[in-house]
Amino acid sequence: MMVNVIKKRKIVVFTGAGISAESGLSTFRDSDGLWENYSVHEIATKDAFEHNPELVLSFYNQRKIAAAKALPNKAHIALAELETVYDVIIITQNVDDLHEKAGSSKVIHLHGQLNRAQSSIDSTIIYGWDKRFILVNIAS
Incomplete structure (x- = not known):
């Protein structure tokens, strides 16, 4: 018996900070963004962590x-709903999980994820994080 398999057409979507700004999350590069108060070199590098882990x-x-x-907004939800018709892959610069909260199942995070903590000793060790846990410096 031959089964007729209908393949969904593929769509690749690229997203950035603008989509999550609608959910109330600060962007990095806007005029009132996070880089206005911090230098990338003081908070977003290995050297920064070694120099001032508390910051x-x-x-x-x-x-x-x-x-x-934060909650997903209409754009996150619309992208998730596309999966009913298309094979959707979302490539995002965002580190939040709003695409996943909205229901998207194939999300690639280019800059990592806030809800994951990776060991600095063994990069294969990755811990899930949720709002019950705050990261602390245990090396001090």
Whole structure:
């Protein structure tokens, strides 16, 4: 018996900070964005973490808390609904999980994810994070 398989057409969507700004998350590059108050070199590099881990952890903990509270907006939901008709892959610069919260199943995060913590000793060790946990510097 031959089964007629209908393949969904593929769509690749690229998203950035604008989509999550509608959900209340601060962007990095807007005129009132996060880079207005911080230098990328003081919070977003390995050297920054080694020099001032408390500042780096505080910055990212604030981002984690905001992202955990944020809800997907109409754009996130519309992209998730496309999966009923198309094979959708979302490639995002965003570190939040609003696409996943909306129901998108194939999301590639170019800049990592706030809800994951990766070991600096063994990069294969990745821990899930949720709003109950705040990262602390245990190396001190």
